[in-house]
Amino acid sequence: MDRDKTTTMVVSKIRNGTVIDHIEAGQALNVARILKISPKDKVLIAMNVFSEKYCKKDILKIEDRELKGNEVELIALISPRATINIIRDYEVVEKFEVKIPKRIRGLLRCSNPNCITNSGEPVNGSFTVVMERPLRLRCEYCERFLDEREVIEQLTGREQA
């Protein structure tokens, strides 16, 4: 597709909501799943768009929704270069880059069935980020590693090819 046309399509403005830019090419649908996009949501997804910085990127726009902190953390896990733009009345009122946190608490499950966090005790999963690219987490209770593929599967509920 012609580059200029693609760009025009992608930058068309929304009134209120969030634009997630610089999503890793190919990850936009996983981001949509993390955000639990429903058929009622007004969403525009652009995939494999030309990017000055990274060659190719995905973009996702959601109308009438501003992301919460833990949603931003989860997006960072699968797309660490993404930028979040909060739009109000057609203006970008806030713009920031996502950041992979050092610890992730309460959002992921340990894959070790014998881990205390899977024993029915009221203990939430808690992980230390030991590597960002490729993503690698370590359970703070049993030290089992969780890799990027397992994280994406948990977050999206889908097996990765």
Ligand SMILES: [Zn+2]
């Ligand atoms: Zn564990």
